[in-house]
Amino acid sequence: MIPAEFDYTRPASLGEALQVLHDRGGEAKVLAGGYSLIPLLKLRLGTPGILVDIKDIGGLDGIAESDGELRIGARATHAAIAASPLARGYPILGDTAAGIGDPQIRNWGTIGGSCAHADPSSDWPAVLIAMNGSLVCRSVGGERVVAARDFFLDSFQTAIEPDELLTEVRIPKPPPGSGSAYVKLERRTGDFATVGAAAQLHLGGDGRIDAVGIGLTAVAEAPFAATKAESALHGAHPSAEMFREAGVAAAEQSRPVEDRHGPVDYKMAMVREMTERALARAAERAGARG
């Protein structure tokens, strides 16, 4: 399969890349690892006029803590995140990064590329939603920080404007007593998720859940926050019964469609199951007594 013709530029600096996006934003696509974009070009589902390869731009692949947040450069690969000592303080990142695709895909695929591509079956968006993360979009006009909960608009559609470049993903550092987990059902190793659930919770001094985030993958036109499940858990003691109830609430908010991964009722059952499992693992990591 051969992509349609396009122009290609590999700017040496962020300013240069933003200028190209400013001048040709409507017809430009940003190329990071390429593992989502190139298959799409080969299928001719996209026919951009120009690819802006951000490979040579310095400072886009860092992983560092700053101002109470973990800041991950958009070009950080899944493999780099999985191997990062800093990311170990955020176990949900390891769950997610190490489970994406296969080793070659993790070597090239990036967190920024995955979020900007916004495949509803990709894993990072639900994780960023559960963690109440945000995404940094840069243009020649300046910088916007968009909450993950406002970023993923529809299938393959995000809040990024055509002249903007996604430069960084930010995740608030969870306080002690927090736990997080990402659980997904995949039909075969390396498949996109049939259903994925991301959960983060914090246990207060009285053992009750005083903060909780839940994001779901692949069961709506876009990843979303399971807000009804979050409300159900707020103020509750963590327990298998509560997590089951949250799973039911998460499924009620889901809108899966039948496809080769399975029928709707099966997917609903799997939303309940994956949500329960993610919450149980997150609670365990938060130090909840069994």
Place this chain on the structure above:
Amino acid sequence: MTTKHIQVTVNGEMREADVEPRLLLVHLLRDGFGLTGTHIGCDTTNCGACTVLIDGRSAKSCTVLAVQADGAAVKTIEGMADGANLHPLQQAFWDQHGLQCGFCTPGMIMQASYLLAQNPDPSEAEIREGISGNLCRCTGYVNIVKAIQQAAAELRSQEAPAEPVAAR
């Protein structure tokens, strides 16, 4: 369509080419440079038959543009043997019958070489995870795993100091 002039070090040798930006790396290797050891299997980033190393990082070359490799060092199966001497991975695939039809073998060996560079002493589970992006449809995984284990042991012994190490 304007072409781009690129320079790629392939198996240690500097090569140049004028390419359309849409040219895939696997096509440059096979059709441009005549290195047909890198196979095109699924052409959809699944099977791993086209796996090569780019600056030491394994990649599916059907999912990389040739222009992305401008300035990079690419290693293919043709770069593994030292003259007439097979690379320990090649020898091990031979010894352990790690192939039947051989179509997946170049990609399997390149991915295995990446795995062993990262982890010189992998467990069987780590080997299976390490080659999970490479498909063999002759159901040869058992012997492929054995071959990688043999090569890992051989490569470790080559790395080991020549003098016996005193017992600690």
